[in-house]
Amino acid sequence: MEKCGECGTQVRVEELQKHVEEFCPKSVRQCSDCSEMIARENMEAHQASHRSIMCPACPQGTAVDLEASQDNVNREMHSMHVLSALNTEETSDTRHLMAEIVDLKKDIHQRIGALEITIQGLSSSELNIEQLVCQLFEQLEQTLNSAMDTKLEACETKALTLRDNLEKTISYLNEQNNDLQNLKDIQDTNMQRINALENTMKVREASIIELEQIFMDNNPLVSYNGVFIWKFTDFLWKQQEAQQGRNVSHYSTPFFTSRFGYKICARLYPNGDGMGKGTHLSVFFVVMKGEYDALQEWPFKQRVTFCLLNQERGSHVVDSFRPDPTSSSFRRPQNYMNIASGCPLFVRLDALVSTRNGLLKDDTIFLKIIVDSAGVRDPSSPNIAC
Incomplete structure (x- = not known):
């Protein structure tokens, strides 16, 4: 007996090489997908990572097994999940934006109120009222435009993100439809083969009956008395x-x-x-x-x-x-x-x-x-x- 240098298992000398090549869990093998050297005991989990994608709709990302997605029901459920997630995200962003606009309106009203108080407290000799109002409204317009530009940029960014996610979802659904069509084509092909085999069996059965009849007609051992x-x-x-x-x-x-x-x-x-x-x-x-x-x-x-x-x-x-x-x-x-x-x-x-x-x-x-x-x-x- 000799100890395996990788896992420490006691193995007969003549079987040591076979143990290392075929059974040792610690022996390193090359991944057929990415050529990375991985221990045999970790190979299955490593290769499974190549067969999964991250759901674009989930905040943390949800792994989706590409092989498991061959199940049409799972694909449809995942597609509904993606669309639902996108709708939820869009609704949440819209609510945040509306809340910010409401806050902005409150700020404007407060500024207007402060402006009216300032105007009432000034005398005509100190400052021309019209000039003061124009200056204040110019400042208010600049503030409002700056805030609106910021909000619009945020909305555009969100819209672009939603569009990208929607395009990914549409692409994913198209892939599922293509896979489903391929499965239907394979099923149709198999049905045609089955029908052809059934017809062949019927023909062969008729031939067997005919040959058997010829055999019995020429076989003196066939009994006709029960x-x-x-x-x-x-x-x-x-x-x-x-x-x-x-x-x-x-x-x-x-x-x-x-x-x-x-x-x-x-x-x-x-x-x-x-x-x-x-x-x-x-x-x-x-x-x-x-x-x-x-x-x-x-x-x-x-x-x-x-x-x-x-x-x-x-x-x-x-x-x-x-x-x-x-x-x-x-x-x-x-x-x-x-x-x-x-x-x-x-x-x-x-x-x-x-x-x-x-x-x-x-x-x-x-x-x-x-x-x-x-x-x-x-x-x-x-x-x-x-």
């Missing part, structure tokens, strides 16, 4: 994949209740599903979209039986159910297949893999699916009148 034996190989490997979240379920080859009957298949979860996940083998029954669905009776009502065959002449594992006519799983399919329904707790996994039970042999199981054909209307039957 009974199918599924040979499921490499069970332990597929179970391990399911435990890791890959290929959690598998579909059997489609089969039929008759040559022109219901199209169906089975779905198997090697590591279980729902209530049986991780503890049971789950098997389900699936009604698929068939070529002769218009001739069938809906909803699907036939009893379905699952039978896990014992390969050593022992007892089989059997479970069955009758479809719920109100469930969407047994209505006429509108898409490629309906939602699977069946037995999530078909057989415990520990009993299945036990060598004493004979259910799993050579890493293979045999699952038999039986659909009760009693009462099924067969369109190919000669007894159906045409």
